[in-house]
Amino acid sequence: MINVGLVGGTGYTGVELLRILVQHPEVNLKVVTSRGEEGKPVADMYPNLRPYTDICFSVPQLETLSECDLVFFATPHGVAMEMTPDLVANGVRIIDLGADFRIYDTDEYSKWYGIEHTCKDIMAETIYGLPEVNREQIKDARVVGNPGCYPTAVQLGYLPLIKSGVVDTQNLIADCKSGVSGAGRQAKVGTLLCEASESFSAYGASGHRHLPEIKQGLAFANQNKDVGLTFVPHLTPMIRGIHATLYAKLTDTNVDLQKLYEEFYQDEHFVDVMPFGSHPATRNVKGSNFNQISLHRPQDGDTIVVLSVIDNLVKGAAGQAVQNMNIMFGFPEHTGMTQPAMLP
Structure with missing residues (x-):
C-alpha cells in the first residue's frame, strides 16, 4: 500500500480522483489540500464520499506532502511547478493533471499558457503519461505529465x-x-x-x-x-x-x-x-x-x-492519472477502476 496526497481537491477533476482513490485497495489517502477549505471535511463538500473517507482539507505543506509516496496535482497551470522540485528532491513521485508537464518544449508552453516555465530541469526527465504510448517509461518516472482530455x-x-x-x-x-x-x-x-x-x-x-x-x-x-x-x-x-x-x-x-x-x-x-x-x-x-x-x-x-x-473526467483526467499511478507502482493497470460505465 502507498501513501498518496492530492493537491487541489475541490475541482471536478479532484473529486473524480478522490472517487477512484477512496476505493483503491492499494492507496492510503494521506492528505487532500485546499487553501480555501482548510479544516473542512472533504465529505461536507462532496457528500457522495461520506461513507468512504473522513479526511479534511488542509493547506499544502512541503513537510506533509513529503510523507507521501506519490502526490497528484489537480490544479491550474503554474501551481505544480512551484512544489514539484522540492517534492522530487524528497523522493516523492508526481503526477500532474494540469498542463505544466505535458509540453516538452517549454517555450511553446509559455506561448500557449502565458507564463514562464520554471522547471526546465524537471521537464527534461518528465514522461508524458499516455500509457498506450509510454508505458515502459512511465514505470520508472519520477514526474508524469497526465494528458489533457x-x-x-x-x-x-x-x-x-x-x-x-x-x-x-x-x-x-x-x-x-x-x-x-x-x-x-x-x-x-x-x-x-x-x-x-x-x-x-x-x-x-x-x-x-x-x-x-x-x-x-x-x-x-x-x-x-x-x-x-x-x-x-x-x-x-x-x-x-x-x-x-x-x-x-x-x-x-x-x-x-x-x-x-x-x-x-x-x-x-x-x-x-x-x-x-x-x-x-x-x-x-x-x-x-x-x-x-x-x-x-x-x-x-x-x-x-x-x-x-x-x-473527460476519467480517461481524460483522473482515471488516466490512476492508471499511470498503477503502472508506476507495479499494480495491475485496472486496479481501482473495475466498475462498468454508468447507464443511463
Missing part, C-alpha cells in the same frame, strides 16, 4: 493510422465536442445553465491550448515529423464526455482498417475497438476509464472517419 481522445483515435503510415499526415481534422465539466468548477458566465443549455458552439477555433500537446504526440507517432492538424473544440450541453470525430485521407486504400486497429490495441485494457461502422456514444463510457473507438469509410472512398469517445 481532448489530446487523449484525439491521439488514441489517430495513432494506429499515423504509426502505420497509411494516411496523409498533413491534412488531419479533429472535430471535438466536450461536456461542460471540461471547463472546470469555477463559476463562469459561459458555463451557467442558462448560457450552455440548449445550445451548441465552437470555441478556440483559431487556436486552442491543447493543440500543441496533440501535435506533439502525433509528431512522435509520425517518426518525429510534424503533422498538419486542424483542431476545433465545441461545448455541448451535457455534464461530462468527449466525442472526437477525426478525419484523414488514406494513402493506402487497400489496408484492412478494422484489423489495423484491433491489432494495435489488442493488449490495451482500456481501449475498446468496436465493430466497423459502429457509433460509440459518450454515455457508453460515462464514469469509466475506457476509450471507445469505431471506424467509418464513407462511400468506400479515401476518407477515413474515426469516432473516439471518452469520459
Whole structure:
C-alpha cells in the first residue's frame, strides 16, 4: 500500500480522483489540500464520499506532502511547478493533471499558457503519461505529465493510422465536442445553465491550448515529423464526455482498417475497438476509464472517419492519472477502476 496526497481537491477533476482513490485497495489517502477549505471535511463538500473517507482539507505543506509516496496535482497551470522540485528532491513521485508537464518544449508552453516555465530541469526527465504510448517509461518516472482530455481522445483515435503510415499526415481534422465539466468548477458566465443549455458552439477555433500537446504526440507517432492538424473544440450541453470525430485521407486504400486497429490495441485494457461502422456514444463510457473507438469509410472512398469517445473526467483526467499511478507502482493497470460505465 502507498501513501498518496492530492493537491487541489475541490475541482471536478479532484473529486473524480478522490472517487477512484477512496476505493483503491492499494492507496492510503494521506492528505487532500485546499487553501480555501482548510479544516473542512472533504465529505461536507462532496457528500457522495461520506461513507468512504473522513479526511479534511488542509493547506499544502512541503513537510506533509513529503510523507507521501506519490502526490497528484489537480490544479491550474503554474501551481505544480512551484512544489514539484522540492517534492522530487524528497523522493516523492508526481503526477500532474494540469498542463505544466505535458509540453516538452517549454517555450511553446509559455506561448500557449502565458507564463514562464520554471522547471526546465524537471521537464527534461518528465514522461508524458499516455500509457498506450509510454508505458515502459512511465514505470520508472519520477514526474508524469497526465494528458489533457481532448489530446487523449484525439491521439488514441489517430495513432494506429499515423504509426502505420497509411494516411496523409498533413491534412488531419479533429472535430471535438466536450461536456461542460471540461471547463472546470469555477463559476463562469459561459458555463451557467442558462448560457450552455440548449445550445451548441465552437470555441478556440483559431487556436486552442491543447493543440500543441496533440501535435506533439502525433509528431512522435509520425517518426518525429510534424503533422498538419486542424483542431476545433465545441461545448455541448451535457455534464461530462468527449466525442472526437477525426478525419484523414488514406494513402493506402487497400489496408484492412478494422484489423489495423484491433491489432494495435489488442493488449490495451482500456481501449475498446468496436465493430466497423459502429457509433460509440459518450454515455457508453460515462464514469469509466475506457476509450471507445469505431471506424467509418464513407462511400468506400479515401476518407477515413474515426469516432473516439471518452469520459473527460476519467480517461481524460483522473482515471488516466490512476492508471499511470498503477503502472508506476507495479499494480495491475485496472486496479481501482473495475466498475462498468454508468447507464443511463
